[in-house]
Amino acid sequence: xxxxxxxxxxxxxxxxxxxxxxxxxxxxxxxxxxxxxxxxxxxxxxxxxxxxxxxxxxxxxxxxxxxxxxxxxxxxxxxxxxxxxxxxxxxxxxxxxxxxxxxxxxxxxxxxxxxxxxxxxxxxxxxxxxxxxxxxxxxxxxxxxxxxxxxxxxxxxxxxxxxxxxxxxxxxxxxxxxxxxxxxxxxxxxxxxxxxxxxxxxxxxxxxxxxxxxxxxxxxxxxxxxxxxxxxxxxxxxxxxxxxxxxxxxxxxxxxxxxxxxxxxxxxxxxxxxxxxxxxxxxxxxxxxxxxxxxxxxxxxxxxxxxxx
Amino acid sequence: xxxxxxxxxxxxxxxxxxxxxxxxxxxxxxxxxxxxxxxxxxxxxxxxxxxxxxxxxxxxxxxxxxxxxxxxxxxxxxxxxxxxxxxxxxxxxxxxxxxxxxxxxxxxxxxxxxxxxxxxxxxxxxxxxxxxxxxxxxxxxxxxxxxxxxxxxxxxxxxxxxxxxxxxxxxxxxxxxxxxxxxxxxxxxxxxxxxxxxxxxxxxxxxxxxxxxxxxxxxxxxxxxxxxxxxxxxxxxxxxxxxxxxxxxxxxxxxxxxxxxxxxxxxxxxxxxxxxxxxxxxxxxxxxxxxxxxxxxxxxxxxxxxxxxxxxxxxxxxxxxxxxxxxxxxxxxxxxxxxxxxxxxxxxxxxxxxxxxxxxxxxxxxxxxxxxxxxxxxxxxxxxxxxxxxxxxxxxxxxxxxx
Numbered sequence: 082x083x084x085x086x087x088x089x090x091x092x093x094x095x096x097x098x099x100x101x102x103x104x105x106x107x108x109x110x111x112x113x114x115x116x117x118x119x120x121x122x123x124x125x126x127x128x129x130x131x132x133x134x135x136x137x138x139x140x141x142x143x144x145x146x147x148x149x150x151x152x153x154x155x156x157x158x159x160x161x162x163x164x165x166x167x168x169x170x171x172x173x174x175x176x177x178x179x180x181x182x183x184x185x186x187x188x189x190x191x192x193x194x195x196x197x198x199x200x201x202x203x204x205x206x207x208x209x210x211x212x213x214x215x216x217x218x219x220x221x222x223x224x225x226x227x228x229x230x231x232x233x234x235x236x237x238x239x240x241x242x243x244x245x246x247x248x249x250x251x252x253x254x255x256x257x258x259x260x261x262x263x264x265x266x267x268x269x270x271x272x273x274x275x276x277x278x279x280x281x282x283x284x285x286x287x288x289x290x291x292x293x294x295x296x297x298x299x300x301x302x303x304x305x306x307x308x309x310x311x312x313x314x315x316x317x318x319x320x321x322x323x324x325x326x327x328x329x330x331x332x333x334x335x336x337x338x339x340x341x342x343x344x345x346x347x348x349x350x351x352x353x354x355x356x357x358x359x360x361x362x363x364x365x366x367x368x369x370x371x372x373x374x375x376x377x378x379x380x381x382x383x384x385x386x387x388x389x390x
Numbered sequence: 391x392x393x394x395x396x397x398x399x400x401x402x403x404x405x406x407x408x409x410x411x412x413x414x415x416x417x418x419x420x421x422x423x424x425x426x427x428x429x430x431x432x433x434x435x436x437x438x439x440x441x442x443x444x445x446x447x448x449x450x451x452x453x454x455x456x457x458x459x460x461x462x463x464x465x466x467x468x469x470x471x472x473x474x475x476x477x478x479x480x481x482x483x484x485x486x487x488x489x490x491x492x493x494x495x496x497x498x499x500x501x502x503x504x505x506x507x508x509x510x511x512x513x514x515x516x517x518x519x520x521x522x523x524x525x526x527x528x529x530x531x532x533x534x535x536x537x538x539x540x541x542x543x544x545x546x547x548x549x550x551x552x553x554x555x556x557x558x559x560x561x562x563x564x565x566x567x568x569x570x571x572x573x574x575x576x577x578x579x580x581x582x583x584x585x586x587x588x589x590x591x592x593x594x595x596x597x598x599x600x601x602x603x604x605x606x607x608x609x610x611x612x613x614x615x616x617x618x619x620x621x622x623x624x625x626x627x628x629x630x631x632x633x634x635x636x637x638x639x640x641x642x643x644x645x646x647x648x649x650x651x652x653x654x655x656x657x658x659x660x661x662x663x664x665x666x667x668x669x670x671x672x673x674x675x676x677x678x679x680x681x682x683x684x685x686x687x688x689x690x691x692x693x694x695x696x697x698x699x700x701x702x703x704x705x706x707x708x709x710x711x712x713x714x715x716x717x718x719x720x721x722x723x724x725x726x727x728x729x730x731x732x733x734x735x736x737x738x739x740x741x742x743x744x745x746x747x748x749x750x751x752x753x754x755x756x757x758x759x760x761x762x763x764x765x766x767x768x769x770x771x772x773x774x775x776x777x778x779x780x781x782x783x784x785x786x787x788x789x790x791x792x793x
Binding site: 213233322 | 602608609611632634635639641642644645646650
């Protein structure tokens, strides 16, 4: 500690305040949300989480339709998005020649810069009609024996929201996975290839286990974006407070109900209930992050962590 | 909202160049087309007192001071004040037009800043007295009125909610009664060829397809009027979802705003949704004829909407519902939209500017209503509002506007 230089002290002070500010802002938000949501917390308690009734004029509120809608759409988007995203990242790193890799990587990053309302409008005008007229009837013809697949195929609903979210989280997953996969040491690949492994075996044995934690981290970042996405989802999910029973059912998410109803609330309880949902959304995000950390920790125990973690 | 405003600009330019000729021509066309579509015989329309009242109301709009008051409609020409208002989005195009017309042609010193933040926000802001006037589509509830002591509702124009639809093979206007609409929105009628719908639409081939029900996802005055109507015509609706800006919908999918609803209706075959009359006029959407209390199927129009407020008893505070009007030829899903102001005004100059502006709005301002798709106030309501403005709004103990 030679820290007598005033510039040094000033700099240390600045970075400390910057770091603390994040913590303070988060804490203040939790306090304020809890405070304004208190009438609803007091009235409905934890029952709010599993009650399905959302009836503003009768002042009866339950968040299950929104929690279910948020989790179902985000998790499905996460599964589809991770499979496609990691696949794309592997292709870019392991198979693509530079004249493909560079422009494709560039386009992936461009995809991340498109505002979410544009995705939403594309969902309304292109994806929705496609689901209703083409893919929906096809799925209903061949897969209606599966659970949660029943008609009619509407232009909006769970499936449309899942597809939009998948496309929206892809750039995050591809970009991070690609960086993580690139970071796998060359010597490790060469070693396994020298033992006579095929390229697929090399990926399976040498690359993926090494990149696991980073890929998980990428997926979690994608999930966080999917959970919080508001506008694009509100445009394509159909905004129905009934719990969905099919991939074609209209549903609702926590973020979109707040966006839709906050402007014209029915009464003060309605307002408090919407803020209560906001608080739950924050808690769910925290929980998802905690689970992600735990997973990453379990996976990487005894391993060298990669650049991202 | 944006393309709406674009349309207004075009409409406005046309109107300005064509002037009075265009106005009277439009009024004439609107009158004649609706009376032929309404199935209301022209002869009886001319003889029933209610219809007489509307034609008088149309005339009232062109002559200042309909109720026989001696105050000219441009009484505020010497006023100078900056007024702020906030509230309902539904009348925004009309209010924007009014305020700019008023500044341009009557009182160059009166500037109005109106923020369309929604009825709920308007009520909140006038309650907290952060604006000079509020605006709301739904009248304030008793609870809200008790928090804003001395508030006065002033109806400015009328709007209607239109049932629009997209049914395979149906090209003529669909006919529906209130009970059927309630059952569709309750999920009790699920097929288009249900006997209840087919019975009212003889000669129309209805598909045996599921009805896709579309409603608003955002809290809205339009939803309030629609559910208010359903509560009036269906006991089951009243006991169930009830009258609300945000009811719990038993079935259907939600679209945001009129745009969202009409988009869902256009996209999903065999669907039905509800939007404002103004919006259907701009977008040429199909509109169902609704059976009113006197048994006629009425096409939604500015005339049939005005009729809904004609010949009904209106309380002094105007907090009333005019849905399911008993007047012959009245479109049943109609409502007032209000400006909210305090009876006892603190700032005398602002008070005078505001009341003078409202005075102009209920007289000359009514001319622009039909042009933009709103319905003018009937003559008897104009006379009532005249009385309210000249006696109830006071500043420093004396009426702001003296007859």
